[in-house]
Amino acid sequence: MIVALVATFLSDLSSFVSENFDELAAGLRRTLVVSAIAIAGAFFIGLVLGAARAARLPVISQLAAIYVEVIRNTPILVQIFFLYFGLPQVGIRLDAFTVAWVSVTIWGGAFNTENFRAGFEAVPNRYREAGLALGFGRLATFVNVTLPIGGRIALPSSINTYISVLKNTSLLYVIAYPELTTTALQIQALTLETVETFTVLAVTYLVLVWTMSALIRLLEARLALPEERS
């Protein structure tokens, strides 16, 4: 009996997916594109500002600190509202796609700055001193010693931030940017196949997130510092 129910449900699911495949695929593509842009952006912002903070560069450090604290202590949904609905009032009219990648990049960048800063600061002093003793200047030491080691230390937390960036793209629903969640809800409103829509939506996100996590754990294992490999 249960087998029959499950079989019916699975066949409903597959017909739902094949009927709505184009829209769902388009939505998924947009999710991935925005996430990719944001992850790349967050990586660079985190690297540069994290380094600046770790090196205590004047002015940049303080400005970066303000940026980090403001973004981390306010909800990302409010940041999205502010960019899309608040900025036009002062003359800055951004379209949905721009707000989409800008908002998640800014959010990811703030968290990643902290990740990289902690990573760089966790590099044992003796490595840096060794670099300086070998005649490397401050910048060269940073690039050749602190960066590779600190970057690896920061890997787990950065990865969690990137996964969160992917999940947060679902919030772009509120500005009707047609990423995966928005597209799925639109399909649900038209077809009223509520259970199928949400099953497909949930499964898609879980597959994306779990795959990212698994890939990254692989990466972590390969990039682990020799003394941490056991």
Place this chain on the structure above:
Amino acid sequence: MRRLFVVITAIVLTGVGLAAWGTVASAREAGLSELERAQQKLPPLPADIKARKRFNIAVKCDSPPFGYIGARSQHAGFDVDIARWFSRFAFGKSNRVTYTCVTTPAREPALTTGRVDMVIATFTYTADRETRIDFSRAYYKATGRLLVSNNSSINSTRDLAGKTVATTSGSIYDRWIKNCFKDTKLIVTDSFTNALLEFRNGRADTLMWDDTVLLGIAATDPGYKLTNDLFLPLPYGIGMKQGNTALKRWVDSRLNLMKKRDLFFPILKNSVPPRQVAPFANNILRPKQTFTYNTTDLTTQCS
């Protein structure tokens, strides 16, 4: 002598007081029973609502002028005023309503799960929705309008040849223009806000959408105005759970009562700026003015 004077004054004052109180009381009673008397021949209130002594009504909370939160944190709007009249009709007081804020996709589930008795929330009648819920008679004739800049050469839909129109994809306006305006260029966007942006940026000559939304834009932006013609009427109705015939009879009869007494006109005056009352008076139910739902597909009717 003085004592007599005081006693007579006291009796007179008491008499006046009693008379005044009596007049006010009987006036109030007369007012109440006037409303009750007017409803005597009308369908009765469904038993469950009567027992509960309150209505549960879903309204919008962020869609002026139909449902919004006022400056005193109170529910307000055209739809809310209708709810208040229903409360007066049923219970004599306008505040026997528990409001639930709903967003657009949450309106139907609120009915099918019995969370609310009825939905008065800019609920457009469609034949598809009618298969799942019941609609009251139409109570507001929302129409499409054209938003143009003040110096535009477009005065009505007859001037759209060769021009560019912005609207939302999948809307009735989208389908209507594709069917009936073959020499008009069309820009469709995924949301109203983006359609508005296209119009503002000059990529479209006019914006075609619901009258009440465009009204707000025309009212706040002195560079824009609405043309005078109305088209594609899509009336709002009050949504109720399917099969609740007792409630539907009650709601329809009270809407007709409000129509007969022209009660929608003062509600309209509370909701729109004075300049707009006259044109929008064509959209409400009035003693000599009525409208019903269209069951035909308007997007294919081109003349």
Place this chain on the structure above:
Amino acid sequence: MLPDWVEPVARYMLVEGLVGTLKIAAIALAGSVLVGITLGTLLTINFLPLRSLIRLYIEVWRGLPILVTIFIIFFMLPAVSQQLEFDAVTAAALGLILWGSAQVAEATRGAVQSIPREQHEAAAALGFGWIGRHSFVIMPQALRRLLPPLVSLLVNIIQNTTIAQVIGATELLEAGERQSERLVAPAPIGLGEIHAFEIYAGVMAIFFLISFPLTRLAAYLEHRLV
């Protein structure tokens, strides 16, 4: 001093909005902690079927975006059964509890497993059974280590209550949005003015004032622990 429109807007946002936010957050925090600590402790028991089930729970509710979880509770459950119908506030709280409890469970597992073996052995040597050992020796230490992540969780829960805006629950962001829409409408309803910038900046400011001290507290507790 302040423009006229501010007072009623601020009053509604604080009295209805902020109170709504704190209500959802309180329920979500309580639920997350109760369910999470229970699941996290059970996760340390070496019984594979139980561990797998709990692990599945954790990976699902941490893997899904919270918005999707809340949509499932609010829109999908009623489609499955009429009894499973929740209003916006309850649906949001439940969604946050599913996510929050998964976070707490993972943190609890980590905290319990970070207690050195010697503690278990010493307690066993003193005659404590599994329950006694955990109640009197392991859990008190584990709970102390849980404090910094729990404070961080509180901050995250408070910020994530804004997701309830999407299903129309009355919380701070939604309150701001409703007032912003009212102000845009022409008189007699509103002012015909757009104040979205100020209102959303105000919402950000209020969240900052709540979150920043809590974030500092979490950092301080973390520091004290080490």
